[in-house]
Amino acid sequence: MNINSPITNTSNVSIIKKIPTKELIYYYKKDLNIDVTKYYSNLQEIYVCICEETGYKFYYPLDLGGDSDFYGHFRKYPWYYMPWKWEHKEAIRYVKKGMSVLEIGCAEGDFLSRVKNIKDVKATGLELSHDAAIVSRKKNIEVYEELIEVHATKNLEKYDIVVMFQVLEHISNIREFILSCLSVLKPGGFLLISVPNNDSFIKLDEKPVLNAPPHHLGLWNVRSLISFSSIFNLEIVSLLFEPMQKYHLPYFYQILYGNSIKNIFGNVVGKILNKILRSIFVFFVSFIRDYITGHTIMGVYKKKKL
Template sequence: MNKEELDFYIKCEDFTVSGESFKLYKDKDLDMLVTLPKPANENLGKYYESEDYISHTDSKRSVFEKLYHYIKKYSLNKKVKLISTLNKGSGSLLDIGAGTGDFLIQADLKYWKVKGVEPSVQAKELAKEKGILLESDTADLPSHEYDVITMWHVLEHVPDLTDQIKELKRLVKPGGYVVIAVPNFKSFDAEYYNSYWAAYDVPRHLWHFSKNSIKALFAKEDIYLEKTLPLIFDSFYVALLSEKYKNGTMNYIRAVWIGFISNFKAKQSKEYSSHIYILKNS
């Protein structure tokens, strides 16, 4: 995507690590946003070097972190139940961006044959302590091996979106499923918090998707959208972080209210804070 072909959308700050500013541009054809300037691949790692990057740790230092892990535990069971409806109960599962391995542990308990990929050394070490050995990338994994491939809030991080979707096509079995969870920049909470919306999370989030963009991007590889589901809790989590970025403190009452409004409005608009996309390989 050339910058000249994109329209300026919004300017955002990296509130987590660097304090640097980035611009989001809209690709009208795909109905998605692109973060620019895009850090060089060799420099991306430094933007994840923070104790506040919660998905790469098991830390429970604050009320917010304890709440995150409580909801995470509930969500893990829901995710395993979801994939179990796709493949008659179990099968071969690949989780890309596996973090500290908790989803794979839960799936393994339900008789899935699991494999995970995680580039973060810190997260991999925590997973190893739990008995889960993770790969650093997918390059050496066999083709057409997996009944289900999951990417829970990972696709927005990948440096090369086209190559990643092609790699998913290589890895998934014919008739297998790809399950993607990503934020939705068309949600009410995104509109409300504007440049402070935590799910923009620049520059770690390089891409910002809509339902239209997910459908179009995967259809290019003959992987077709079958169903879209809401992630109800994401609006509250994102609102809490957005309050911190906007006002310097987590206003729990206001964040819960905005999260509630976002979900309420989404019942009509179908534009939730985050969506799960269930896609089937041809």
């Protein structure tokens, strides 16, 4: 089997794991009440691969991503599209008055609306969800319902800063995607990318449903984000690590202790014990959570001037 890296387009790739699709189908239905059978196209298993040059792990076949129906399912969960997060606060530090800002995957325009009001910038968003785009436009945001690859053909070196929050892990054609981002960025401009940090506590989750297709198509970490510097000729300005957020503490507990307690004591007793212990855990860990690496990492890059 010849598999090329989505970043380097070379064949220096190893298969590190096989996952039965019936297992993913079962847990998506059990945990999130969604049937994902159609996204696996009758495949019996999928592969977790690693690009040896960059450390980027990705799922194969590459074309396993969800569609608008899939992502529409998650709109009912308040934790899925949060209006203001850690990475928004960090990103806004790089935005200066009068800049032209592009957000890829702007959802309902919460970040762009905030940055536009605070920094008085020219704010543009790309969003494939028609319903979300409508909401963004009501906030006086210029939104295009098109891919960055399409947008790039008409907007070369237009923007001072390009941002994306929790987007890249959903993309399969990484190389083309990043090159398109860079083509719309002015020389000396900033590219900000936030993704789940698979060096953090989330790597301990034995059943990471949302960290697998059709939701996530790639698994990013420090090494793979650093590789952008040499592959795409970028200056790394900073790598920022999210501290543990309070709303992630129940999930953190579940990974560390909750699943094991349920397996040992059964559903009924385990549920009671977990309810008690989870509350105690969240209370005490809240005092030290700033010292625990959280869910997200953000890479800040600068496009080199020729």
